[in-house]
Every structure is written in C-alpha cells, then in structure tokens.
Amino acid sequence: MDKIPGMERPDLQALPQIGDRLTFLYLEHCQINREDSAILVRDERGTTRIPAAAITVLLLGPGTTVTHRAIELIGDAGVGIVWVGEHGVRFYASGRPLTHRAQLLMKQAQLVSNQRTHLAVVRKMYQLRFPEEDVSGLTTQQLRGREGVRVRKAYRTAAKEWNLPWNGREFDPDNFSSGDPVNQALSAGHACLYGVAHAVIAALGCSPGLGFIHVGHERSFVYDIADLYKADLTIPIAFEIAAKKPDDLPSAVRRRIRDEMAARHLLEQIVRDIRFLLSDDDQPDNGKTDITYLWDSHKRLISNGRNYAEKGDMPE
Template identity: 45%
Template sequence: MSLAQRPTSVRELFRLSDRISFLYVERGVVNREANAITVATPKGVVHVPSAAIGCLLIGPGTSVTHQAMSLMAQSGMTSVWVGEAAVRYYAHGAPLTRSSRLVEAQAHLVSRPKDRLRVAREMYLRRFPGEAVGGLSMEQLRGREGARVRAAYKSESERTGVPWRRRQYNPEDFATGDAVNQALSAANHCLYGIVHTVIVSLACSPALGFVHNGTERAFVFDIADLYKTEMTVPVAFEVAAMANEDTELDIPAATRRLFRDRQHSGGLLGRCTRDVKELLLGPDEAASEPMGDVVMLWDERGASVAGGVNYDEVYEVPW
C-alpha cells in the first residue's frame, strides 16, 4: 500500500445509520490488508470491511497496528478501548463527521437551564411516550423514571421466571454479581459502546449531558437510557434464564451475542443517530446533513461567515 494513498472523503463513506453496530475483539491482532481490517486470533483470520462497521471494541490482550488505526480513522470506524467482557471504557478514537454544528447546539442547550430541562423532558418522553411532563422538574422526572424502571424489571422477571431483587454490582469485581446483574452490566456496556460511537461520530461531546452530569460520559449515559428498558433489560433477563439452565454459560459472551442480534433487528444505530440529532437540532433541522470540511468564522451579529478569506481585502479596515 502506498503511504500517499488518498484518504476516503466523508461523502464516500457509509452513513453511520447504515453500518453494523460493533465488533468486539479480545486477545487478537488487528491489522490492515488493503481497505479491510483483519483480526487474527488462534482460530484464524477474519477480514472486516472497515467502512461497514460503526465501532470496534478493543478488549484485553489485543494489539492494533498503526496501519489498522489509520484505516479506521479514514473510514470513520470508531475505536473504543474497553476492559474484559467489554464492561469498562478507557478511550475512543476520532469522529466521522467534520462539522461542529451538533456540538455547538449541544453546548448552547446544556448551558441554558430552561433549554436543558426541555431536552431532559423530551428524553423522558422518548423512553415513556404518552405521559404529561410539561411542568415537571428534574426531581419529579427522576421519581417517575425510577418507578417506570422498577416496573420494567418486575415485568421481565415475571416474563422470564428469573427472580429479581435489586440492581447490585461491584465495578471492581464483575463475577460477584448474580446472573441477571452480570448480564445487565455486560449488555449496558455494549450499549454504552454503541452510543459512544454515535456521539463521537457525530462530533458531539460525550461529557455534556442533560440528565447526567460530572462525568466524561454524561451524554452517553443520557442517550443510552433511552433504550435500556426496551433492549438491555429484556436481554439480561433472557440470558439469566439461559444461565439457570446451563451453569457453564459464558454470561458476558452470551449477552453480547444476544444484544448484538436484538439491537440489529431494532435498528439501534439509525435510531440513536436520529435521536441525537433531533434532541439537539429539532426534527426539521435534524433531517438535513451536517456540513463537512467547511470552516466558518464566528460573527457577533449571529451568522457565521466563510473562512479562508482575507477580510482585509473584503472590508476597509481602519488601522
């Protein structure tokens, strides 16, 4: 491969919403062959079309070559370094879009309490449609959310026959949780990886949350919460039911496989992309594509002006 090979332009790539959500690699070597990512493990070598994957979850014991990282960056595949069983986040790679439109809207909304509360209410409505939340405070929203989540746990417990006591896990010792709590942790962290991919691919800030606050992944947790009662909670209880039948079941692996299938059939990448855009821009403006490779200059009168212009030649500047 020539080192001078032209990077793929944004317009030549797959839309994020059309990609496969994630690929988890553990104890392997990630390399590059032409325009494909190769993953070598003791079982063999797998070729992965780089532009068709949204996120590569890089687990323990994995080596990644410089050429592989270069291709992933060019094709907009987000790299997320995670812990064993994909239950910890360490770092992530570069965004797919080159526009700052969404992150500017995000910063504008999150820095204004009334707008921030409005977005938080809209997030609640997307999770639990049909409720009147127009006058609710954040405290009241949290109370309603807690009641609805408890009801979801109870419903899944009754559906699968898996006993449920409470959400309890030790971040430092994954194995101490019971089967359903282990599966919940594994499913949630897969969900966080996908959501994190969407957020950074759209060049939004993972740290600027509307409901969550004070962590570098506040917005990731905000968006992930939109899908938990629909996706990760049912998956976790189903895996726990499988574990009751098979005591040798690898719970994290089984959870990843089932969650992968469930989110694919549910079109999670497309939904997540649409939700982030609509929450930050509104449904009408979200339908348009963000600008790419366009540098604008801020103007105090409210409208941006074109970059790459010598304004000494455009305006008469008094010295």
C-alpha cells in the same frame, strides 16, 4: 521516506453514514492489523478481513493486540474502540466524526449552558420514554420519579417472565464475577449499549461529556442516550440470558444484544433521537458538506474564505 502501502484516506462523504452500519464486533485473543481498507484479524483459527467502514464500534477483549496502522484505519473510518476487560469495560478511544460540520456540537453546548434550554432537552428525553404522556409541566424531580417507576417496572416484569429472583442492581465495577448472573448480564449488556451510543455520539461530532440528565462525567451524554433504550433492550435480554444459564454468559449476552440492535435498527434510531434532542431542524446536519464559518458577535456566523479587511485598513 517510502510511501506506506495501502488505501488512501477516504473522504468522509465516501464513508457509510453511522446509521447504515453494523452495530459492534467483539474480538479477543487475536492480533489486529490492516490490509488496505480492511481490518485484518488473526488468531489460532486463521485470518479474517473486516471492512472497516462497515462497523460502528470494536469491542476488544482480553488478549488483543492492535498495530498503529490498524488504529490509523479505524480512526479514519470513524470506528469507535472499547477495551473490554475481565472486570468491566473502559472506553478508551473513538473514531473521527463522520462530518466536518460542528453545528450539532455548537447546539449541544448552547442548550446545556442555559437553564431553560437545558430543562427543555431533559423534558424531550423523558418525552421519548413516555410518548403517550405530556411531561411539559413536570419538574425534574417529578420526571426522575416517573423514570424510576418505569425502570423498576421493567426489572419486575423481566424477573417475573423468566422466574428469576431480583434484589436490585448490585455490582462491583472492579469485580465482575462478584455479581449474580442477572447483574453480570446487565453489566455486559449495558457495556455494549454504552459503546454503541458513544460511537454514534462521536461520529456525529457531539461531545460525550456534555450531558443533560447526567452531568459532571466525561461520558455523561453517553449515559443520557443509553438510558433511552435500557428498559426495552438490555434489561429484558439480561434476564432472558441469565435464565438460560449459558456456559459463557457475557458472550451470549453480547450476541443477543447485537442481533436485537440490528433487528431494531438501533443505530438509525440513536441518530434520529440525538438530532431530535439537539436540533431545531432549521439547518439539518446531513454530513454531506464541508462548511466552515467565522464567528461574529452580531451576526453569529459569517462566511469563511474571504478577506474582510476594509479598503482603508490596507497599509500604503
């Protein structure tokens, strides 16, 4: 069989780290292929080449078709993919982790499986929301109450600033157009934030399903991380764009969210926050080494790549 033309699969160490990339790119009504290490996008206006390793997540809207070779490149570059429909958003794929190490995933599983450490991570999540307060002595019920007050305040503040009526978060996930402009803008903005959070989680090698505040859903950890930024990012922007009444509200929200994510260096922030939540900083996962250990019931981790057979165990 002839060799498929194009660039060789890059070493993960040669790819830009997730915190150094652009946030997301929205595409619709186009054909997506690959040309060497570039994503090739064709539509009625012409052809565009996008360096695959420069972006974090692709939002694919209605009318997009993707070739197998494009998906191969996208996966190898660690790029996430979200299929965006007219009636909501579904996350159907993600790229490879941008690390060969599983330390963060192992730590996540360890922390979520113990009630004491699970609660400790929950408190750290709320500490990120209330950096000036001591939440170490609050129960989970009290923490949820504090968060509820914070989010309601964010809604009221944004509604007052933009002089818009607000009757609460009401939306039908199966009927995007049934919501009022603010709720539509919130859905579009949150979808972008979920996609970026999911892509970062996948790139770091963590599990999207092992959440701490949210549990039981395949994207529980995605919702945990995204909720850290909604009150300061997607909620105020949703009210701002809804008040301006653009012809294409979802598109206007996406552009505004994208620009604000870039201005705030949100990708770097998400990486730092996930590491803060899951790591004890004893062995930082810098993604620059390819290390595999063997598990041991006493020492936990022992070196890989050596023969542990005792001399007396060898057959004559």
